[in-house]
Amino acid sequence: MSGEPLLSVRDLAVEFSTEQGVVRAVDGVSFDVFRNETLGLVGESGCGKTVTGLSILGLVPSPPGRIAAGSIKLDGRELVGLSESEFRRIRGRDVAMIFQEPMTALNPVFTVGNQMIDVLRRYRGLTRRQARAAAIEMLAKVGIPAPAKRVDEYPHQLSGGMRQRVVIAMALSCDPKLIVADEPTTALDVTTQAQVLEQIVKLQEEFHVGMILVTHDLGVVAETCHRAIVMYCGRIAEKAPIAPLFAHPRHPYTAGLLRSIPRVGHDGRREDLAVIPGLVPDLLQLPPGCRFADRCPRRQARCDGELPELSGAVQDESRVACFYPC
Numbered sequence: 605m606s607g608e609p610l611l612s613v614r615d616l617a618v619e620f621s622t623e624q625g626v627v628r629a630v631d632g633v634s635f636d637v638f639r640n641e642t643l644g645l646v647g648e649s650g651c652g653k654t655v656t657g658l659s660i661l662g663l664v665p666s667p668p669g670r671i672a673a674g675s676i677k678l679d680g681r682e683l684v685g686l687s688e689s690e691f692r693r694i695r696g697r698d699v700a701m702i703f704q705e706p707m708t709a710l711n712p713v714f715t716v717g718n719q720m721i722d723v724l725r726r727y728r729g730l731t732r733r734q735a736r737a738a739a740i741e742m743l744a745k746v747g748i749p750a751p752a753k754r755v756d757e758y759p760h761q762l763s764g765g766m767r768q769r770v771v772i773a774m775a776l777s778c779d780p781k782l783i784v785a786d787e788p789t790t791a792l793d794v795t796t797q798a799q800v801l802e803q804i805v806k807l808q809e810e811f812h813v814g815m816i817l818v819t820h821d822l823g824v825v826a827e828t829c830h831r832a833i834v835m836y837c838g839r840i841a842e843k844a845p846i847a848p849l850f851a852h853p854r855h856p857y858t859a860g861l862l863r864s865i866p867r868v869g870h871d872g873r874r875e876d877l878a879v880i881p882g883l884v885p886d887l888l889q890l891p892p893g894c895r896f897a898d899r900c901p902r903r904q905a906r907c908d909g910e911l912p913e914l915s916g917a918v919q920d921e922s923r924v925a926c927f928y929p930c
Contacts, residue, residue: 608680609636610814611660611782616674618655618664627887628672629655631838634914637782642808642815644829644846646822646861650884652838653818657784660816661701662691679781697727700775704787706767709774710759716743716770717755720777727778742773745810747803765796772804776811783808786818801828822865826850831921834858837885837895840914844922854922854929856900894927902928 618630630652637643645653658664660676662683676683678699686694695701703709711719717739724735736755743751746769759767768788775783788804789797805828808815817829825832826846833843834855842855853859863878882899885891894900897907906927914923 607638610639610641610679611637611816612675612677613656613660614675614677616656616659616676617672618652618659619670619672621668622888625888629669629838629887630659633674633835633838633840635833635840635843637814637816639781639814640809640812641831642805642817642829644825644832645816645818645835646820646825646832647835647841648820648884650887651835653835654786656835657701657786657816657818660782660784661695661699662686662688663701696723696778696780698780699782699784700778700780702768702771702775702783702785702788704790706764706771707759709771710767712759715756715758716762720755720770720774723774724777738777739773742777743770745807746770746773746776747799748773763796764792765800768792768800769803772800772807776807776813779811780813782814782816784816784818787820788817789824790819790821797824804828822850822861834861837887837890839895840923840925841896842922842924842926843914848922852930854916854924855896855926856902856930857896859930860899902926902930904928 614634616630616633617628620627620629633656645656647653655664659671660683664671671684674684717736720739721732721735724730724738725732730738740751740755743754748754748766748769754762762770785804789800792800801824819825829846831843831845832849834841834857836857842853842858849858850862853862860880864880866877880899885895885898891897893909894907894912897903900907912925912927914925916924916929
C-alpha cells in the first residue's frame with residue numbers, strides 16, 4: 605500500500621494480571637492500516653487478535669489489563685496513554701467498533717432510533733429531527749427493509765441479522781476514519797453472514813474508511829480483506845496480501861489453517877479435514893523458542909531455543925516469523 609498509514613501500531617504489548625501470574629496476551633505486534641483498506645486479523649481463540657482490536661479503542665479492561673509497551677497512532681495521533689475522557693471523544697467519531705454479538709452493543713430498553721439519534725446528536729451536532737432522518741437513511745444503506753418503521757422498534761423485535769446491520773449503521777453513522785469489526789458475523793446463519801459481509805465491503809468502499817476485521821474464519825478473510833495478519837500466541841506468525849497468503853502460505857501454522865478449510869472433492873463428497881496436531885501452549889509457561897514448535901512439521905533444533913522474528917523481505921510485502929518457512 606502507498607501513502608501514509610491511517611493507523612500505525614508498533615511493538616504493541618498487552619498484559620493481564622491473573623492469580624497465577626502475568627499473561628502477555630499481545631507481544632510485540634506491529635502493523636499498519638491504510639485508508640480504504642480492510643486488514644484481516646486471523647487466528648484461533650486466545651491468539652490476541654481481539655485484545656489487539658480493543659487496545660486501539662482504549663477498551664482493554666484495566667485492571668486487570670494494561671498496555672505494557674508500544675505505540676498506537678491514528679492519523680498521526682498517539683492513542684496510548686490517553687485518558688478515558690479523551691478516548692470517549694475519539695470513539696465513534698474517529699474510530700468505531702462492530703462487536704461480535706449485537707445485543708451487547710445495543711441497549712434493550714431503548715428503540716433503535718433513540719440509540720442512533722443519541723450518537724448522531726452527540727458527535728455530529730444534529731437536531732433531533734435531523735438525527736432521526738439521518739438514522740433512517742443509514743438503516744436503509746445497511747439493507748434494513750422499511751427503515752422508517754424499524755427505527756422505532758426495540759432490538760428484541762429484530763432478527764439477528766437486522767441487529768447486526770443496526771450495529772454497522774451505528775458504527776458508520778458518524779463517519780469514522782477506522783472501524784474495528786470483531787467477528788461481526790459469527791452469530792449469524794450462513795446466508796445472513798454472506799449478506800452482512802457483502803454489505804460491510806460495499807459500505808467500506810462507499811465511506812472510504814479503513815477497517816480491521818478480526819476473525820478466525822479464513823473464508824471471510826478471502827472474501828473481504830486486502831491483506832491479512834495471522835497471529836499465534838500473541839505474536840504475528842505471518843502477514844501478507846491476500847492472494848500470496850492463500851496461494852503460497854509461508855508459515856507452517858498458516859499452511860495448517862488453510863488445509864483445515866472444508867473442501868469438496870471432485871466426486872462431490874466433503875474431504876476429510878486436516879488437523880494441526882497438539883495444543884496451544886500455556887501463555888503463563890511459554891517455551892523459550894518458537895511458540896509453534898511443538899506442533900510444527902518443520903521443527904528443527906534452532907526452533908526450540910530461539911524466538912523467530914518477522915523477516916523475509918520478499919515480493920508482495922509478505923513477512924514471516926519462521927526459521928524454516930514453507
